Amino acid sequence: MQFISIAFSLFFAVTFGLYWLFNKDLKIQNILLLISSYIFYGFWDWRFLALLIGSSAIAYYLGFKIGENQGRKRKLYLNLGLILAIGTLFYFKYFGFFIDSFAGLFKIKNTITLNIILPLGISFYTFRIVSYFLDIKNNKLKPETDALAFFNYIAFFPSMTSGPIDKGGLLLPQLKKERIFTAESGADAARQILLGAFKKVVVANSISPITQGIFQNYEHLSGSTVAFGAILFLFELYADFSGYSDMAVGFARLLGFKNTKNFAFPLFAQNIAEYWRKWHISLTSWLTEYVFTPLVIQFRDYGKKGLIAAIILNFVLIGAWHGPRFTFVLFGLLHGIYYIPLIIKDKLNKKKKISGAIPTFGELGNILLTMLMVCFALILFAAPDLKSAFGMYGKIFSLSIFTVPQFIKIKIIGFIGILILIDWLNKDYEHGLAVARLNPLIRRSLYVFLILMIMYFGAFSNGSYIYEQF
Numbered sequence: 478m479q480f481i482s483i484a485f486s487l488f489f490a491v492t493f494g495l496y497w498l499f500n501k502d503l504k505i506q507n508i509l510l511l512i513s514s515y516i517f518y519g520f521w522d523w524r525f526l527a528l529l530i531g532s533s534a535i536a537y538y539l540g541f542k543i544g545e546n547q548g549r550k551r552k553l554y555l556n557l558g559l560i561l562a563i564g565t566l567f568y569f570k571y572f573g574f575f576i577d578s579f580a581g582l583f584k585i586k587n588t589i590t591l592n593i594i595l596p597l598g599i600s601f602y603t604f605r606i607v608s609y610f611l612d613i614k615n616n617k618l619k620p621e622t623d624a625l626a627f628f629n630y631i632a633f634f635p636s637m638t639s640g641p642i643d644k645g646g647l648l649l650p651q652l653k654k655e656r657i658f659t660a661e662s663g664a665d666a667a668r669q670i671l672l673g674a675f676k677k678v679v680v681a682n683s684i685s686p687i688t689q690g691i692f693q694n695y696e697h698l699s700g701s702t703v704a705f706g707a708i709l710f711l712f713e714l715y716a717d718f719s720g721y722s723d724m725a726v727g728f729a730r731l732l733g734f735k736n737t738k739n740f741a742f743p744l745f746a747q748n749i750a751e752y753w754r755k756w757h758i759s760l761t762s763w764l765t766e767y768v769f770t771p772l773v774i775q776f777r778d779y780g781k782k783g784l785i786a787a788i789i790l791n792f793v794l795i796g797a798w799h800g801p802r803f804t805f806v807l808f809g810l811l812h813g814i815y816y817i818p819l820i821i822k823d824k825l826n827k828k829k830k831i832s833g834a835i836p837t838f839g840e841l842g843n844i845l846l847t848m849l850m851v852c853f854a855l856i857l858f859a860a861p862d863l864k865s866a867f868g869m870y871g872k873i874f875s876l877s878i879f880t881v882p883q884f885i886k887i888k889i890i891g892f893i894g895i896l897i898l899i900d901w902l903n904k905d906y907e908h909g910l911a912v913a914r915l916n917p918l919i920r921r922s923l924y925v926f927l928i929l930m931i932m933y934f935g936a937f938s939n940g941s942y943i944y945e946q947f
């Protein structure tokens with residue numbers, strides 16, 4: 478069930494109506510929310526509901542055990558919880574890759590992994606479970622006594638399939654207190670959903686056929702066309718993923734919840750560190766807290782070399798999180814290498830805010846350089862294997878890079894331009910359509926414009942999201 482579908486529209490309308498009908502009864506609201514989350518998940522494949530519910534039940538039980546014990550017993554329950562959570566993720570997401578690699582290495586016919594299907598959203602709810610265990614262990618969170626709230630935390634449907642990855646400290650308290658719906662917050666949530674829909678069906682879905690055509694047929698295309706495809710893919714990926722996040726956060730807000738912010742206008746980042754502080758924020762902040770910071774502490778005696786090692790290991794993990802492909806690992810490694818000059822120059826944590834209405838030449842140069850670095854790495858992200866990735870890089874570094882690229886469409890450039898303009902005008906606000914400050918006539922004209930764009934140019938054939946596969 479995709480956000481951009483008639484089925485979801487009907488589902489959410491019924492959920493929303495029943496949910497607020499019982500706005501004075503928190504328990505009934507949470508029961509309705511949990512049932513809705515399981516219906517939403519079961520719509521994809523009801524067979525994996527048992528895995529989701531079972532994982533939630535085990536995490537609920539082990540959370541108590543971690544919290545009530547100390548010393549070796551606490552460590553035992555923590556390790557058991559981490560092994561079960563990460564082991565389940567490993568089996569469904571990575572086991573087939575290792576078996577296939579082993580079989581290929583020794584030329585053994587493999588039939589073991591043919592029926593292993595990746596459960597929807599497993600990477601996202603596994604990270605919620607892991608952070609819950611670690612927060613209890615680090616005394617940042619107490620074991621949750623409200624089972625209904627906890628099961629909702631794991632299965633919360635607006636952010637189930639592709640995040641954001643909310644920590645227990647943010648979402649669990651909201652599940653245990655009265656939610657209030659106001660016209661002002663509802664209107665702003667609707668604006669965010671509208672922008673997310675525009676990003677997805679107009680921008681991302683219009684670019685997708687072009688990038689697929691370029692990456693699948695790169696051998697017959699010029700280097701300039703492959704490079705143009707990488708640039709387009711950046712905008713496709715951003716519009717697709719941030720569009721999903723806008724809608725997920727918007728739907729959650731309509732139910733009275735505040736999710737983790739997942740994007741903060743990364744297209745205007747002036748270096749790679751700032752880019753990652755603004756891109757997929759819930760994942761990068763999760764890994765910063767639970768992986769990078771412990772690594773920095775572990776390597777603190779090695780100075781800048783230790784910091785470089787911690788960042789590279791962290792980004793290799795970010796790459797591997799996306800899936801069982803060597804291209805993803807190299808994608809993460811390359812981003813880690815990008816950080817080295819910033820570390821050497823002590824500019825890792827230096828934040829550059831664009832103060833004017835128009836960027837200076839220096840600011841624009843920093844933005845363009847950062848985006849080129851990201852696009853270069855995205856070749857690894859988009860390529861299905863190393864052979865294809867190196868083939869595309871070979872094209873880019875050939876003399877054909879100096880030719881005029883194919884597949885340039887004014888319409889697509891216009892869509893991207895509208896997206897950049899909307900983001901730029903709202904870059905200092907919570908989301909790209911936070912326009913409550915504007916004159917009512919201008920606001921309504923903008924809404925009508927985006928709705929007409931969706932109706933006239935929207936490509937509704939592709940309802941799935943890129944990050945659902947992760």
